[in-house]
Amino acid sequence: MSMRGFNNIFPIGNKNDAYAEYFIGQSYLNMLSTTGVTIGNVTFEPRARNNWHIHHNGGQILLVTAGRGYFQEWGKPARVLYPGDVVNIPPGVKHWHGAAPDSWFAHLAVEVPAVGAYNEWLEPVSEEEYNKLK
């Protein structure tokens, strides 16, 4: 799908090979800061999303910069995200995020520093679940 009209403010970086096993579809990762606070620009092609996952100890803050996508907590309806939206994900909450079916999507991911912070990667968001989203 064309990137026409998709204004990815921060550089897209490279294919997100390091985390590819935890994603469906193609994503791109560009680390903007690795000192002080870790911040990455994550870009998703249409339909791309990460698996359900949990940030343990440290949480993560999403700052949406381009396109249209979703954030969903386990057991709750998905929230549609547009540029300017912010999601503050507490540690311990099972969730996923990614692009809408018809749009590229980009957010900054700010890692909340914490002793012993790690991600627990879980099952993919199934096509059946994803296809229910608008």
Next chain:
Amino acid sequence: MSMRGFNNIFPIGNKNDAYAEYFIGQSYLNMLSTTGVTIGNVTFEPRARNNWHIHHNGGQILLVTAGRGYFQEWGKPARVLYPGDVVNIPPGVKHWHGAAPDSWFAHLAVEVPAVGAYNEWLEPVSEEEYNKLK
């Protein structure tokens, strides 16, 4: 000056009255996160800038989202900033940031968490210094 062509991705918030004494010109502040990591959207009208200042203990990361502005460290030439630029300001470095004369400017300011973090506010950037910038 008109905001035409200035695409402030994140909501501008209110006039930055809390820090007005440390700024020249009008700025706006919208806190995007106050939990985990403190993140604010700071918007500057043309010519607006903060005073020289130092982040002690914790540093600050600027993520430029709109317009054109500057970052300058004491004793170094000013750096022109555009959307997509990132400035990782270490603790202890005297610096200022703000808008270009002919453009609005917006950046996210990410506070690096640290024990005993505080800002030391110093002298304004004089008109003479500022007017040398292009």
